[in-house]
Amino acid sequence: MYKLVAIDIDGTLMNDRKEITKEVNDAIQAAKAKGVRVVICTGRPIVGVQSIIEELKLNDEDDFVITFNGALVQNTHTKEVESQITLTYENLKELYELSLEIHSPLQFFDTENLYTPNRKISIYTVHEAHINQVPINYLPIDEVSKDMLIPKVMFIDDPERLNTIIANIPESFWEKYTFVKSTPFFLEILDQRVSKGNAVKQLAEKLGIKREEVICIGDGENDLSMIEYAGCGVAMDNAVSVVKEVAQFHTLSNNDHGVAYAIEKLILGS
Incomplete structure (x- = not known):
């Protein structure tokens, strides 16, 4: 059983109109209801994801977000920084x-x-x-x-x-x-120590979640490290070829509710 799903934003969670569709939101809420941790994992800065966290209700006590491609891991409820690796x-x-x-x-x-x-x-x-x-x-x-x-x-x-x-x-x-x-x-x-994959790995270990219990969903080259780390790496249909090559599961595009499709097939069993 999968216990954590890490999801990229642009080209993955959002469609090309920068919207989170009802289908995607509903699937995420259903995964949460099953006890699966949903973590946004993005290259965006922390200030660029606050509205998304609120929209998806990913701000409970033990919710986390990964931003800056893994440079910052933060609790979304307490705002406590779990990990921060910066340049000088x-x-x-x-x-x-x-x-x-x-x-x-x-x-x-x-x-x-x-x-x-x-x-x-x-x-x-x-x-x-x-x-x-x-x-x-x-x-x-x-x-x-x-x-x-x-x-x-x-x-x-x-x-x-x-x-x-x-x-x-x-x-x-x-x-x-x-x-x-x-x-x-x-x-x-x-x-040099920063990547989405390293951040997801660190967070999973903190939460006591095994690698094989992790799903990572993405489309771009910056998602490659977490796709490679995941027990099940998921490539969007609009993903770059290198991501598709290493992913274990291919879903629909970001304009066709691909995140919802992946969650339904891999977590909800529908």
Whole structure:
């Protein structure tokens, strides 16, 4: 019997209109009623998921959320931080210098805000701010507080340009950081220890849940680590090919209530 299901948001939980359908919500509530823990696991910041947590009623005493692609694990009821792994100011400075060398716009987060050191603000920074309902703050690197906790830095650009940027990142950086391409226009950079898979594993162990009792559902490259970890990894029909290749179960697309279909088949037995 499965005891925990971790669900990505964009391209998975939500359809392309950024809605959680009634079918998906109903399936999640039915899973909760059976005693299954439902955990949102997303690249979004914590402030970008609060309305979703409330909509899905995932804020009971022992409910948790995983944000920033695994950099932050937090109790949604008490707000107590279970785990937080962040980059340092020196990491940010190093990545900013790299962004100048390879001609990539850059943005970064603290736990609540989105920042850009670029006077010319990218349309993708505006997109990120809109999705997460956070303000954009212009902040030159030399004005960043050296004590700032930075869950993630992002290289952002048009998909074709971003592929070129990725190809130009020196090998030494790949060895030092975790890189995940969360969308065709976002490359997210995290501490080397951070991944969705590691965060789900840590949370499952805290809750006394075995690996084979975990389901993880996703669609993007940043979901790969948790799909690989899960006892049952679930790929959306709209998932990238690498996710489909490692998943044990394929569900419908995010526009066809794919999360509901997976829960019904794997947990509710309908």
